Amino acid sequence: MAMYRTGPTIPADIITYRYNHKLVYVRPADNYEQALDFAQKEFPDELENIPRDRITFVIVANMSGERKPVRISESAWPAAVARLLRAEVIDIVVRPDPNDIKEKEAPPMYLEVPQLDGSGKEKDSLRHSRSAPSSRTHSRSRSPTPSTHSQKSTKLFGFI
Numbered sequence: 163m164a165m166y167r168t169g170p171t172i173p174a175d176i177i178t179y180r181y182n183h184k185l186v187y188v189r190p191a192d193n194y195e196q197a198l199d200f201a202q203k204e205f206p207d208e209l210e211n212i213p214r215d216r217i218t219f220v221i222v223a224n225m226s227g228e229r230k231p232v233r234i235s236e237s238a239w240p241a242a243v244a245r246l247l248r249a250e251v252i253d254i255v256v257r258p259d260p261n262d263i264k265e266k267e268a269p270p271m272y273l274e275v276p277q278l279d280g281s282g283k284e285k286d287s288l289r290h291s292r293s294a295p296s297s298r299t300h301s302r303s304r305s306p307t308p309s310t311h312s313q314k315s316t317k318l319f320g321f322i
Contacts, residue, residue, distance in 0.1 A: 174248040181205045181254040190243045194236035197243075201254050209254070216257040221246070 176187045179201060186204045191197035198217055202209045209217060219234045221242070234242045234252070246252075 173244055174246055174250065176249055177243065177246055178249050178251045179204060179254055180251050181208060185251075187249065190246075192240070194239040197239060205254070209256070212256055216259065218255045218257060220253045220255050221250070222253075 174190055177190050179186050179188050181201070182205075184205065188200045188204060191200055197219060198214050201217060201219075202212075202214075219239075220231045221234060222229050223232045224230075225232075231253070233255075243252075
């Protein structure tokens with residue numbers, strides 16, 4: 163958990179980087195780019211080939227009595243690191259590759275639109291309602307089907 167100083171700021175001489183449960187002490191980097199250099203140097207097998215824009219730094223801070231992860235932005239790096247205690251842990255988190263197809267969700271599956279014959283009835287007779295017909299269904303006036311509605315629109319706007 164990130165423990166910020168309340169007294170005079172004395173820069174920590176070491177902090178801890180953690181990646182995949184591995185820990186290493188490092189000198190606090192002066193800036194974000196140097197922090198990325200240290201991370202890739204200390205975890206070469208894991209981070210050497212990861213694009214730098216996907217590597218992020220996260221601390222766990224106490225906010226309103228709850229521990230929450232907080233990412234350190236490039237602009238906040240000097241101020242955030244200056245407030246950390248000696249040997250404080252900064253987690254290294256790799257963002258997912260936006261180009262990786264495995265990471266993307268498959269598009270949603272949609273039901274097929276039934277094919278209608280000329281009379282507006284479905285060609286496929288396998289689609290039947292499983293519920294019992296309701297008496298309310300018969301008392302309602304029938305609204306136009308999408309095909310008759312679009313035919314009227316087509317005639318009205320002249321898109322034949």
